[in-house]
Amino acid sequence: MPSSRPRLLPWPGQNGQPCFLVTDDTGTSYLSRLADEMEAVQLRTGADLLGHARPLLRDRKADACELRFVGHRLAEALHDALRVAESRGRRLEDREETAPEQS
Numbered sequence: 144m145p146s147s148r149p150r151l152l153p154w155p156g157q158n159g160q161p162c163f164l165v166t167d168d169t170g171t172s173y174l175s176r177l178a179d180e181m182e183a184v185q186l187r188t189g190a191d192l193l194g195h196a197r198p199l200l201r202d203r204k205a206d207a208c209e210l211r212f213v214g215h216r217l218a219e220a221l222h223d224a225l226r227v228a229e230s231r232g233r234r235l236e237d238r239e240e241t242a243p244e245q246s
Contacts, residue, residue: 189220
């Protein structure tokens with residue numbers, strides 16, 4: 144059975160626009176699994192980056208170039224994490240809408 148709403152994928156489409164996948168509710172299609180793996184990589188990368196950024200931000204000897212670089216990478220990681228959160232939130236809403244009501 145097709146999902147009621149397309150899944151927001153963790154990578155951009157052409158020209159940076161959101162990319163969506165229409166699939167069944169099982170989440171076992173090749174693209175669904177690839178998207179799950181990409182989301183996991185993006186979240187791990189963000190966590191790793193945060194681990195490197197904190198000491199750099201505490202280092203009074205860090206120069207503007209280093210700080211700008213880590214700032215850009217943190218912004219990219221935050222963008223990815225927000226896309227993952229939006230995608231997962233939409234899928235949770237879909238599950239709640241289709242779940243049988245319990246009395």
